[in-house]
Amino acid sequence: PLFRKVGNTIVNIIFSVFVFSSRFAAATATATATATATFVNNQLIAACIHVVLRIALSKSVLSIEVMVLTEDPTVGAPASGNPHKYVTGISLLVHILSIALYLFPLSYPIDPPSLFPRSFHQTAILDEMHILAKSNTDVHWGLGESSLKDVFVNDYWGRSIVSYDSSHMSYRPASILTFRLFGRTPDGASSAGRSAIHRIVTVVLHASAGELVGYVAHLLFGYSAMKDLAKIIFLLHPVHVEAVANGANRPHVLAVMCALISILGWVMQARSNDPFWDRATKYTLLGFVWGFGLLCCETAVFLLPAIVITSWTILDSQGVKGPWYAGSTRLFPAVMFTVITLAYLAGRYYYNTLAIPKGLIRPAENPYYDFSGWHRVVNYIHVLIIHFYKANGFLFDWPIGMSHEYGFECIREMKYPYMNDGRMPYVILTSAGICTCVAVAGVTAWKETSQAMRRRTLLLTLTYFAWMATLFPISGILRVGTFVADRILFPYSVATSIYFAALIGWILQVSTSSRNRRVFLAFTLLLLGNMGYRTYTRIGDWTSHLKLLGSSVQSCPRCAKSLMELSKIYGGAGGGGAG
DSSP, rough: HHHHHHHHHHHHHHHHHHHGGGGGGGGGGGHHHHHHHTTTTTTHHHHHHHHHHHHHTOOOOSSSTOOOOOOOOOOOOOOOOOTTTOOOOHHHHHHHHHHHHHHTTTTTHHHHHHSSSSOOOOOOOTHHHTTTTTTTTGSSSSSSSOOOHHHHHBBBSSSTOOOOOTTOOOHHHHHHHHHHHOOOOOTTGGGGGHHHHHHHHHHHHHHHHHHHHHHHHHHHHHHHOOOOOOHHHHHHHHGHHHHHSGGGGGHHHHHHHHHHHHHHHHHHHHHHOHHHHHHHHHHHHHHHHHHHHHHOGGGGGHHHHHHHHHHHHHHHHHHHHOOGGGGGGTHHHHHHHHHHHHHHHHHHHHHTTTTTOOOGOOTTOOTTTTTOOHHHOOOOHHHHHHHHHHHSSSSSSOOOOOSSSTTTTSSOOOSGGGGGGHHHHHHHHHHHHHHHHHHHHHHHHHHHHHHHHHHHHHHHHHHHHHHHGGGGGGGSSSSSSSSSOOOOOTTTTHHHHHHHHHHHHHHHHHOOOOHHHHHHHHHHHHHHHHHHHHHHHHHHHHTTHHHHHHHHHHHHHOOOHHHHHHHHHHHSSOOOOOO
């Protein structure tokens, strides 16, 4: 195993230098730390360093030691043999193609061709214009105008977080640090021209997040093919484009990665027999990972139930009890993550930075902000249904296409009498369908004679809805500036990808006819091809303001903000402001 680890590390270094040359060469020093951490049997540190190493080297799957879970990994339904002993070449190919899927449309051919026949688009798009602007000195390393302290007292856009008249209260210092790390401009020039490198970093982070989703999927359902299938579905999901192709939306990717690492680390430590102080050290490290996630994106707060319930579901299926000094493998980490989250919220409350000042919420961006009573409930249920279909849109985009802006007049207000609105039937049917699924799961669990299966059915149902609960910011319960946004769906798509992969695996497993299995497998491949094509096409829209606004007008022909920005471009006044 040691020689294999060293060999994998050497291959990682060669692969990194070959693909990204000197840009990521400095990351090779992490290989020594990886071997050292493995030597001292500190598996959690080794796993975290592996993840960092894979991100830095632009590849995360040449070997399966990212998480050390090879001892009796069977979860739920038994898998044949050791499910970790699969051909790594397929997983590596998936990983490379997922990166290429984004990087190819984000680049363009060079004429005449040179050593590198393609170059990346450098134009900053929408929020990239603000986060990478020269005025936002927090993202620049070397200008001498912004210190690390400023990063932690300013909001995401470089304004003071306590400036109640100008700050949108997006507190994401950890994400800003990743911009400083990968996009420094010591000459004082504007960083807008470096948007390509920030997009590359986000694309690599996305691929690594897909790898972590695959591990969680395997632990939840235990099918040998679950890891790669869930990973492919997740990486091909069209709603990810806004969060991945635009560097300014990296915080959403980072927050989900931290949540997934917390789940995997929790499960691994629950299965270990480490001494008390080793276990405490590793749980402390997990706490820092989760704290980093909270500082990456404020919406990470809503990932806490998903972390806890997903971990409980995995531990329950494996029958993990833990030694006496751990207190409880289910309770202690849950309390730790909750305390960290409450401390974060308490700090935001103390500095009065939880709510966006009402004067900064514009009707062009959130036309439902001032709705109240039953009228607000009906319209925000419709908004939730739209997000539900987007997250589960494996076949097509419905009931609305892709747009970077769904503001005023894009999604029309439902007015009384509501039943006269043509959209009300699918809102009612979808709501009834979701409630029916919950009822069926409850009845199925109640009829189970096995206590273990009854508990597993309930926990799997709760796990799905815990990830779905990450849509809370757009539920209308709280008054926030976000209305409809594809990036909000990034956490929820973890569950939709895993459970859709589980459904495919279950159908293939119960099919008794080889012909039916071949037909369904062909349908699955066509489905994945359709998802890849839609994602590839959508990525191309994020290479210029004109393409992006044009696609928005196609999906939302009455959207006032998109039409205004488009008119600025055609009128020669620029455009593309994020607002």
